[in-house]
Amino acid sequence: MEGKSSNTLTIQNVNCLASLKTVNCNKGMNNFIEKFVFVLSLIFLFSFHGFSQSKYEKEFRIKAKDVPSGALSFVDSLGFKSKVKWYKEIGLNHISIEAKSRFLKERHSIEFSDNGIFQDVEIEVNPSKIPFNTYSKMKGVLSQRHEKYKIEKVQIQYTGDRNLVLRFLTGNRSKVEGIEINYEVVISTKMDGDFLMLEYLFSETGEYVQSNQIMSKREDTIDY
């Protein structure tokens, strides 16, 4: 009996959908709108539940006037000709300030602490800029760990004393004592059947340091 009622309801819904435009189906139209509003309300309910529960990292654009003076003077000293964009990143345990710009056709990203203390510089490069032996060693590590992978991005990371890094960046960029060099490599790969992005950190000589999975912060809807 229950099954029969359910079937009847299904058929009725289909008939009314097919004749929504007719005057005789005004009642059906009202029912449809009521259901539509009900589903909409449920979705909003879910939305605000998610809103209050979510913990997240957030990155947003800030104006140069809101940047700590230490960070601003560092970037000003570099004399970038391209526009410098400033961002603030708020994570669960840290806040950082980041300057992004292009210089000599390469993307530069300079990170500072919340109060403007220099952290590191990352420069996106073509892999050919990495010493051959170092790059071969890095690829060897990746091949050992992943059957198939694709290198999406390579960055050279410079850390160390603020003045030394500044001298390195404004000079002819030959190695300066006291600056630590690491390589950050982002790859896409398939692990346990799932496609994912991983960020690897290698030392100056191409030794593996660490790796992290890049987690998507939200569900992507661009395909729909």
Place this chain on the structure above:
Amino acid sequence: MKKFLIIFILSAMTAISNAQSSYQYGIIPSINLIKKFPRNWSANFKVESRQSLYNHELKYEYLLTDGSLVVTKRIASNITVGGGYLIRAEDDELKNRAIQQISFGKKYPGFRMAHRVMTDQTFEKNNKAEFRLRYRISSEIPLEGQSLDVKEFYLKINNEYLNSWEGDDYDMEIRWVALLGYSVSPVNDLEIGLDYRLDSFIEGNSRNRIWLSINIFHSLGKE
């Protein structure tokens, strides 16, 4: 090449605007429920309703409701293939549409871009089957930073070209969509904007349809 392209676009626009055109305005609200499955499978259940507010005169008219389910599988980090089915309730009749699609997506510094190639076949009583070949380019641009985070606004811009064959008849439809989106939570997005559709401009009088598009996306089973 650029000059030629500009001249071509201007000529096409002039030809279109000189022809007799009809304009229709309305709204298209939609709800998308997305569910991820293991092994890179994903499903999108969508309900979309179309309502006219102006067509030669200011008058509300309910037009149609679509219900569709498209299942996709990621076959590479940037490629998904999929297929699905759509049922359309329009003018006291049901239309059935089979859908096949492939999408290519890529993240660039500051925005994401996706290309979608889709084919579909629509069947209905008393009418010839309609076959369409569609191409859409979409981009999603975060408005607050380099990547889109929760509680941030974004722009979604689409441009789609739809080739349609029905018996001996051929038509092309072009769509431009500009939406302002807001990521409410990791599982909910809201979008509102304009969806402009132009068709029948190859032969006959062009038809212009401008919809207020309101989209809700909710991902199931992920908080």
